[in-house]
Amino acid sequence: xxxxxxxxxxxxxxxxxxxxxxxxxxxxxxxxxxxxxxxxxxxxxxxxxxxxxxxxxxxxxxxxxxxxxxxxxxxxxxxxxxxxxxxxxxxxxxxxxxxxxxxxxxxxxxxxxxxxxxxxxxxxxxxxxxxxxxxxxxxxxxxxxxxxxxxxxxxxxxxxxxxxxxxxxxxxxxxxxxxxxxxxxxxxxxxxxxxxxxxxxxxxxxxxxxxxxxxxxxxxxxxxxxxxxxxxxxxxxxxxxxxxxxxxxxxxxxxxxxxxxxxxxxxxxxxxxxxxxxxxxxxxxxxxxxxxxxxxxxxxxxxxxxxxxxxxxxxxxxxxxxxxxxxxxxxxxxxxxxxxxxxxxxxxxxxxxxxxxxxxxxxxxxxxxxxxxxxxxxxxxxxxxxxxxxxxxxxxxxxxxxxxxxxxxxxxxxxxxxxxxxxxxxxxxxxxxxxxxxxxxxxxxxxxxxxxxxxxxxxxxxxxxxxxxxxxxxxxxxxxxxxxxxxxxxxxxxxxxxxxxxxxxxxx
Amino acid sequence: xxxxxxxxxxxxxxxxxxxxxxxxxxxxxxxxxxxxxxxxxxxxxxxxxxxxxxxxxxxxxxxxxxxxxxxxxxxxxxxxxxxxxxxxxxxxxxxxxxxxxxxxxxxxxxxxxxxxxxxxxxxxxxxxxxxxxxxxxxxxxxxxxxxxxxxxxxxxxxxxxxxxxxxxxxxxxxxxxxxxxxxxxxxxxxxxxxxxxxxxxxxxxxxxxxxxxxxxxxxxxxxxxxxxxxxxxxxxxxxxxxxxxxxxxxxxxxxxxxx
Numbered sequence: 001x002x003x004x005x006x007x008x009x010x011x012x013x014x015x016x017x018x019x020x021x022x023x024x025x026x027x028x029x030x031x032x033x034x035x036x037x038x039x040x041x042x043x044x045x046x047x048x049x050x051x052x053x054x055x056x057x058x059x060x061x062x063x064x065x066x067x068x069x070x071x072x073x074x075x076x077x078x079x080x081x082x083x084x085x086x087x088x089x090x091x092x093x094x095x096x097x098x099x100x101x102x103x104x105x106x107x108x109x110x111x112x113x114x115x116x117x118x119x120x121x122x123x124x125x126x127x128x129x130x131x132x133x134x135x136x137x138x139x140x141x142x143x144x145x146x147x148x149x150x151x152x153x154x155x156x157x158x159x160x161x162x163x164x165x166x167x168x169x170x171x172x173x174x175x176x177x178x179x180x181x182x183x184x185x186x187x188x189x190x191x192x193x194x195x196x197x198x199x200x201x202x203x204x205x206x207x208x209x210x211x212x213x214x215x216x217x218x219x220x221x222x223x224x225x226x227x228x229x230x231x232x233x234x235x236x237x238x239x240x241x242x243x244x245x246x247x248x249x250x251x252x253x254x255x256x257x258x259x260x261x262x263x264x265x266x267x268x269x270x271x272x273x274x275x276x277x278x279x280x281x282x283x284x285x286x287x288x289x290x291x292x293x294x295x296x297x298x299x300x301x302x303x304x305x306x307x308x309x310x311x312x313x314x315x316x317x318x319x320x321x322x323x324x325x326x327x328x329x330x331x332x333x334x335x336x337x338x339x340x341x342x343x344x345x346x347x348x349x350x351x352x353x354x355x356x357x358x359x360x361x362x363x364x365x366x367x368x369x370x371x372x373x374x375x376x377x378x379x380x381x382x383x384x385x386x387x388x389x390x391x392x393x394x395x396x397x398x399x400x401x402x403x404x405x406x407x408x409x410x411x412x413x414x415x416x417x418x419x420x421x422x423x424x425x426x427x428x429x430x431x432x433x434x435x436x437x438x439x440x441x442x443x444x445x446x447x448x449x450x451x452x453x454x455x456x457x458x459x460x461x462x463x464x465x466x467x468x469x470x471x472x473x474x475x476x477x478x479x480x481x482x483x484x485x486x487x488x489x490x491x492x493x494x495x496x497x498x499x500x501x502x503x504x505x506x507x508x
Numbered sequence: 509x510x511x512x513x514x515x516x517x518x519x520x521x522x523x524x525x526x527x528x529x530x531x532x533x534x535x536x537x538x539x540x541x542x543x544x545x546x547x548x549x550x551x552x553x554x555x556x557x558x559x560x561x562x563x564x565x566x567x568x569x570x571x572x573x574x575x576x577x578x579x580x581x582x583x584x585x586x587x588x589x590x591x592x593x594x595x596x597x598x599x600x601x602x603x604x605x606x607x608x609x610x611x612x613x614x615x616x617x618x619x620x621x622x623x624x625x626x627x628x629x630x631x632x633x634x635x636x637x638x639x640x641x642x643x644x645x646x647x648x649x650x651x652x653x654x655x656x657x658x659x660x661x662x663x664x665x666x667x668x669x670x671x672x673x674x675x676x677x678x679x680x681x682x683x684x685x686x687x688x689x690x691x692x693x694x695x696x697x698x699x700x701x702x703x704x705x706x707x708x709x710x711x712x713x714x715x716x717x718x719x720x721x722x723x724x725x726x727x728x729x730x731x732x733x734x735x736x737x738x739x740x741x742x743x744x745x746x747x748x749x750x751x752x753x754x755x756x757x758x759x760x761x762x763x764x765x766x767x
Binding site for chain 1: 557560561562580581582584587588590592594595596597598607608611612637639653657721
């Protein structure tokens with residue numbers, strides 16, 4: 001117990017000392033000041049936290065129920081699988097910051113935009129593990145059921161649901177901090193109450209204590225959610241929830257056909273949905289309006305030049321940050337594994353840090369690094385770093401113990417084991433992290449640009465929302481989502497090539 | 509070079525109370541093949557792992573040629589073929605064998621590797637990845653890997669479990685010839701009595717957990733032993749003898765009430 005307490009205590013003391021050293025530079029609040037601020041403003045923060053928690057919880061329930069329903073549908077009706085995955089990915093790639101204002105004009109004032117954003121932030125990370133889990137059933141079991149004349153529904157109820165439970169838990173665990181993050185992003189983009197609103201206020205007012213206190217509270221709450229679900233799971237399940245590496249589905253001969261079908265479906269749902277909701281066409285732009293704005297309108301060329309310039313600015317921060325996060329995550333995971341005495345304590349700390357809703361710390365990064373390029377890149381890198389570190393640590397330690405026995409029987413040293421067994425065994429996890437980090441890094445970069453830097457596509461979306469240029473806003477959302485899907489697909493293709501060599505069993 | 513193995517009072521207890529191996533004295537004669545036979549879960553694999561230096565005994569000492577196993581491991585003078593083939597899935601059969609040679613700091617001679625692959629009947633599969641092989645073929649690849657470094661001490665942990673009968677008979681002829689030529693000290697863990705008698709100079713019978721030695725049978729059948737020998741009355745006597753010891757060991761360990 002003392003061993004686990006020592007690290008955090010040392011970190012707190014160091015933090016306190018550094019913050020005191022930097023006093024007056026308006027950057028870092030010491031833990032003591034955070035505690036004082038928390039006590040003095042307890043009512044304010046508790047009320048805001050209550051609002052945000054309520055929205056996050058509602059979004060958590062809605063998003064996860066949607067994920068469970070979609071997954072069940074894909075299993076009972078296998079033909080819908082490709083369409084469900086495709087549409088889900090596209091929606092997952094929506095830039096949440098820009099979705100916020102659109103939802104706000106759709107729903108009007110109230111908590112619904114935040115709730116929907118929280119739901120959007122969680123459903124994908126639940127859906128994908130669940131689909132893997134529902135299929136992670138030995139085919140013998142299914143044959144057994146079939147030999148008793150039972151069909152897909154009984155298979156789903158009796159066998160698949162139970163087999164998928166650990167995967168569902170793994171998804172829910174990640175969903176808890178993600179829901180909080182989604183709700184806060186919703187509040188960033190214009191709400192009346194909640195932690196996100198206070199954060200914006202603190203940032204505008206350069207209130208260092210308040211910013212740090214809010215980030216600390218948000219982090220603590222998200223971590224509690226993560227640990228809480230983990231603790232419930234540990235009581236319910238025999239085994240640890242698996243770490244999900246779900247390989248991307250193959251783009252077989254019908255891949256392009258499937259993509260076209262998914263695109264058609266999404267456009268159809270979008271168009272029909274807007275008509276059914278009967279929204280004001282001033283802000284509710286359908287697919288035809290976006291096509292018009294990007295292709296036919298007299299100012300289409302201007303729209304493109306605005307978007308391309310903004311995207312170029314974003315790419316300059318996004319791409320280096322993304323790769324820096326990946327490389328650092330993998331390297332540090334390797335270092336940790338090389339020093340076994342560190343590995344034991346590093347894993348729980350790393351997992352705890354993964355549950356930090358990084359986005360909610362965006363204001364801190366802005367405080368620390370300023371509103372320039374460095375801050376943006378650092379935030380993207382941090383956003384990518386933690387999931388990569390966890391995945392790589394897991395991958396590195398996943399090397400089968402039996403293979404390690406062989407290595408030991410030749411007295412192979414730690415470096416040999418790392419190079420010859422652990423790193424190859426890590427590659428699937430690394431690429432899975434790289435793929436899932438594409439949307440995450442886009443979210444990070446757009447949030448910082450929206451909140452702080454005034455550069456790039458995030459800022460363009462913020463501006464277009466504030467001047468009610470909804471053609472431009474919807475066009476930006478479409479383009480960013482598509483680019484994000486393409487990025488995800490490209491990493492997925494590389495991943496499949498790697499898996500074919502290093503983990504062929506995952507490509508079943 | 510041949511080495512003898514000396515286990516003095518070697519015991520293993522897992523956790524607080526699970527006694528896997530009760531104190532055992534066991535001497536493996538240099539250049540001989542010794543089989544460890546016992547019922548499933550009796551601790552014979554644990555004993556093998558302690559000799560291999562992969563498991564630290566709770567009591568007693570293991571000496572290989574007078575040195576502790578860690579020394580033998582460092583000199584790469586020992587190789588283990590595990591029950592699970594434990595091949596690296598991203599390397600072909602050939603490259604899996606080369607890995608062992610690399611780790612043992614032995615030269616990689618293409619001709620010798622080919623020969624080994626032929627010996628275990630994997631001709632034409634040198635460039636296949638483990639996923640493309642059957643369970644028995646993977647086990648044979650693991651055996652080839654264990655043989656590749658020409659270890660002085662070879663430890664085989666039920667390496668023929670998934671190998672088909674015909675191939676097993678072939679291996680039972682070829683492998684002892686190779687060990688004899690190299691002077692390899694071999695320890696074979698198995699639960700097949702006839703396999704133990706066919707391959708070994710000596711069969712040690714272990715009781716159910718915690719393992720202790722209930723019989724030590726010298727198999728002085730002539731070599732080379734051809735598959736037909738399995739129908740030989742002498743062979744039958746040895747298997748009878750070992751089997752009787754095995755059954756007695758099980759019966760003695762059962763609680764009296766259950767009999």
